[in-house]
Amino acid sequence: MAVPGHRLDRMFNPEVVAVVGDKGPMYMWLQNNMPFKEKGGRLYSVQLDEKEIPGIEALGIQNFRSMADIPEPIDYAVVAVPRQVSPYVLKDLIANGANGAGFFTSGFAETGEELGIKLQDQLTTMAREANFNLVGPNCMGLYLPKSGVRFNADAPVTDAGKIGFLSQSGTHGIMFSLVSAANGLYVSRCASFGNAVVLDVSDYLEYLMLDDETEIIGMYVEGVKNGRRFFEVLREACKRKPVIVWKGGQTEAGARATMSHTGSLAAPQAVWDGMMRQCGAITTNNLDETIDTMKLLLNSKRPKGNGMALMAQTGGQSVSITDAFAKSGLRVPRFSDKTYAELGEFFNIVGGSYQNPLDMAGTIQGSMDTLDRILRILDADPNIDAMAMELSAMFAARQWKKVPDSLDKTIDTLAAHQKRSQKPFLVILHPAHEAEYVASIAPKFHAKGIPLFQSFERAAAAMQRVLAYENR
Amino acid sequence: MSFETVLAQARAEGRTLLNEVEAKSLLKEAGVSVANTTLAKNRDEAQAQAEAAGYPVVLKVVSPDIAHKSDVGGVKLNLSDKDAVGVAFDEILASSKKAVPGANILGVAVQHMAPQGTEVIVGMTTDPQFGPVMMFGLGGIMVEVLKDVSFRLVPLADKDADQMINEIKGRPVLAGVRGQPPADIAALKQTILKVSAFVEKHPEVRELDLNPVFAYPDGALAVDARIVISES
Numbered sequence: 001m002a003v004p005g006h007r008l009d010r011m012f013n014p015e016v017v018a019v020v021g022d023k024g025p026m027y028m029w030l031q032n033n034m035p036f037k038e039k040g041g042r043l044y045s046v047q048l049d050e051k052e053i054p055g056i057e058a059l060g061i062q063n064f065r066s067m068a069d070i071p072e073p074i075d076y077a078v079v080a081v082p083r084q085v086s087p088y089v090l091k092d093l094i095a096n097g098a099n100g101a102g103f104f105t106s107g108f109a110e111t112g113e114e115l116g117i118k119l120q121d122q123l124t125t126m127a128r129e130a131n132f133n134l135v136g137p138n139c140m141g142l143y144l145p146k147s148g149v150r151f152n153a154d155a156p157v158t159d160a161g162k163i164g165f166l167s168q169s170g171t172h173g174i175m176f177s178l179v180s181a182a183n184g185l186y187v188s189r190c191a192s193f194g195n196a197v198v199l200d201v202s203d204y205l206e207y208l209m210l211d212d213e214t215e216i217i218g219m220y221v222e223g224v225k226n227g228r229r230f231f232e233v234l235r236e237a238c239k240r241k242p243v244i245v246w247k248g249g250q251t252e253a254g255a256r257a258t259m260s261h262t263g264s265l266a267a268p269q270a271v272w273d274g275m276m277r278q279c280g281a282i283t284t285n286n287l288d289e290t291i292d293t294m295k296l297l298l299n300s301k302r303p304k305g306n307g308m309a310l311m312a313q314t315g316g317q318s319v320s321i322t323d324a325f326a327k328s329g330l331r332v333p334r335f336s337d338k339t340y341a342e343l344g345e346f347f348n349i350v351g352g353s354y355q356n357p358l359d360m361a362g363t364i365q366g367s368m369d370t371l372d373r374i375l376r377i378l379d380a381d382p383n384i385d386a387m388a389m390e391l392s393a394m395f396a397a398r399q400w401k402k403v404p405d406s407l408d409k410t411i412d413t414l415a416a417h418q419k420r421s422q423k424p425f426l427v428i429l430h431p432a433h434e435a436e437y438v439a440s441i442a443p444k445f446h447a448k449g450i451p452l453f454q455s456f457e458r459a460a461a462a463m464q465r466v467l468a469y470e471n472r
Numbered sequence: 473m474s475f476e477t478v479l480a481q482a483r484a485e486g487r488t489l490l491n492e493v494e495a496k497s498l499l500k501e502a503g504v505s506v507a508n509t510t511l512a513k514n515r516d517e518a519q520a521q522a523e524a525a526g527y528p529v530v531l532k533v534v535s536p537d538i539a540h541k542s543d544v545g546g547v548k549l550n551l552s553d554k555d556a557v558g559v560a561f562d563e564i565l566a567s568s569k570k571a572v573p574g575a576n577i578l579g580v581a582v583q584h585m586a587p588q589g590t591e592v593i594v595g596m597t598t599d600p601q602f603g604p605v606m607m608f609g610l611g612g613i614m615v616e617v618l619k620d621v622s623f624r625l626v627p628l629a630d631k632d633a634d635q636m637i638n639e640i641k642g643r644p645v646l647a648g649v650r651g652q653p654p655a656d657i658a659a660l661k662q663t664i665l666k667v668s669a670f671v672e673k674h675p676e677v678r679e680l681d682l683n684p685v686f687a688y689p690d691g692a693l694a695v696d697a698r699i700v701i702s703e704s
Contacts, residue, residue: 228603258597258679259679259700261615262595263597265607265621268599274636275624277635277639278625278632
């Protein structure tokens, strides 16, 4: 149990999972949750359609025609039944003593039609009265990589997760889970909560805040139900761990008359932005910014200041990397005299430069000792708070492919520096003309915990966000 | 005048807008630096109060039926003696009555005309989602055109008031431009924090404007104030 006594604890750490109403030929929800069974969890099916039962049993899963026959309380259920049936399923779940359920079923208030609204109200009332943890409806529910409970068959099963993620949108929840994994970052617990009629983002956020396995929290929200509670929970959560808020959509101005100048100026977005800063949350605008920021938060040391050492391979890139970081509000200071003196002992200034930014390929010439020497000198420079280094697929991919060991040695040198140094360090490797190859070697960087970015701009924006967070 | 008294009276009269004299007296009681303002019910009172306030003075009509005082000729600035005050009083009453026939005119607010400072706005509104919210910004064109304002939810911590002041784009103006002395940031911060504490204590306050507040090299002074209360 990760947060003993919390009302969501059983469903977030399930031992008994039921899938209600899954259908062939895909049996998507049972297939998604097979890892749960393989890890020793008790996975049951509830299906009374005789046509579907042989297919379910062929998967090796025990099916019950009635939920009342399940011999033990369910911790978490996935409900994928037609909307008209959903109140009956909820009644059965409550009778079973189930802790919670994700209602994949849609067609409720989001349709705007009368029947949908009525059914949603019915579910809401029933769940509230029974203090039942209804996730959704109209959502993908929970993704618990450690338990093997999943909302997508490609989502990894892993104990390595440190990121708690919450999403009002099912797509963004799945997309985050897959793309973060592709970046070597893993989810601890994720909830896609759709219409949020009973549990809202604040309820899940409170759990993730208390959950020791979750080191950082991210969320995609379009709006919140109880603004005041959200503010209070978010403020508390931000005191305990970094929280990244990706806000989607435009908040609609509530219909209200105002008699003050202040009221007429209080645009919903402006109030939201003020609240975010007040809480100390990190705000992002899209998936990539969200993952980029997490990459630095999880894998790099925290910056103490905004003085960057920028290390490019060539002259043109040394200008571009400087533009990107300067435009993001970071400084590219002069090195200390000691650094200049030390670099001057060996730096090749014909076709190179040891001003900040460095133009260094001509000096390194493939020598890991030289790269290591430069890293050590910059690390010791008191003017420097953080270091960013370009690797060039355009120049190096041919050599790395021919002599894979040369890439491994480069990565080892960078990883050793990162481990040794107390300053944030990141690498930018633009895919250039080698997108496929670069994608294939990215996991080598991830495995060593080196924050890897595809562009100067994305790296700079992530560094700026982490710095703002540190100075909050 | 306690908050409860003013509230009860406004509600008894079916008003949600407190008049300027009421608003200022409540804010003064809450420790906010506001221009001392008194209500004169007749010409003689206006002249006596002007003498006490010290010239130059400003006269403004006080009426629950008149929201935009300048539009009805209800504001007279820079009055420098007793006679000018008497004439201004008569003119304000005449033009207000003409512009809004049947208006219930309580009298005229009399205040010493404060020396010009850097104009800022401090306000509060009730957000439909998040409840009471404080606002800070530079006054005049900066707020009208550029909407250069910052928000924080009540209650405010010390740090929140600092950040509200520091995050507006026009922040350098407060540091003093073109040889002007810097504004008293600590006094502005106190204004924000005291208003925050006031609205936190009185949830009946729905909206509040201190517009403008004059920021001086030493101190800050709210020269106009508006408070809107909830209906029940």
